[in-house]
Amino acid sequence: MPHSYSPTQLPDREVTTRLMATPTDTNVAGDIFGGWIMSQIDIAGAVVAHKRAQGRVVTVAVNSLQFHQPVYVGDMVSCYAQISHVGRTSLTATVEVYAVRERGRAECYKVTEATLTYVAVDDDRQPRPVPPEQS
Ligand SMILES: CC(C)(COP(=O)(O)OP(=O)(O)OC[C@H]1O[C@@H](n2cnc3c(N)ncnc32)[C@H](O)[C@@H]1OP(=O)(O)O)[C@@H](O)C(=O)NCCC(=O)NCCS
Incomplete structure (x- = not known):
């Protein structure tokens, strides 16, 4: 997907989560650990x-997840999540992750995208119907 490797702009919609990647989030090579990004994705999907x-x-399933670009220490990592499907008790969220990095000037890259399925549960952790959308 060539578009993913070119600088882009942040989406013109409400950001779901935004956090700066820190040295505590790195793998042995010094780049940001993929599991940290997956955690941000799961949180963002859960928010919506x-x-x-x-x-x-x-969270019941990670249906797809693709890392397009690495994330580096100091990058500002923004997750944009939206509900793409609602079932009886399940909801599928699409999450796009963007990193804004300073390289003399700020550059924005779409670094990761994923779809995850969540299940609405009651106090006993049993599936419950997703209520009608509130207007
Ligand atoms: C989520 C959970 C409550 C579902 O219980 P269950 O008895 O399997 O429930 P069901 O079979 O009725 O499925 C519930 C919904 O999830 C969907 N679903 C279940 N497994 C799925 C999967 N692997 N991928 C996508 N959707 C799935 C079903 O299609 C159903 O959707 P619908 O009601 O919209 O048609 C149960 O599996 C669970 O508690 N899992 C652990 C969740 C968890 O702890 N997550 C955090 C991990 S750290």
């Missing part, structure tokens, strides 16, 4: 799933 489900959700 929780909002749409009006309550507790759990």
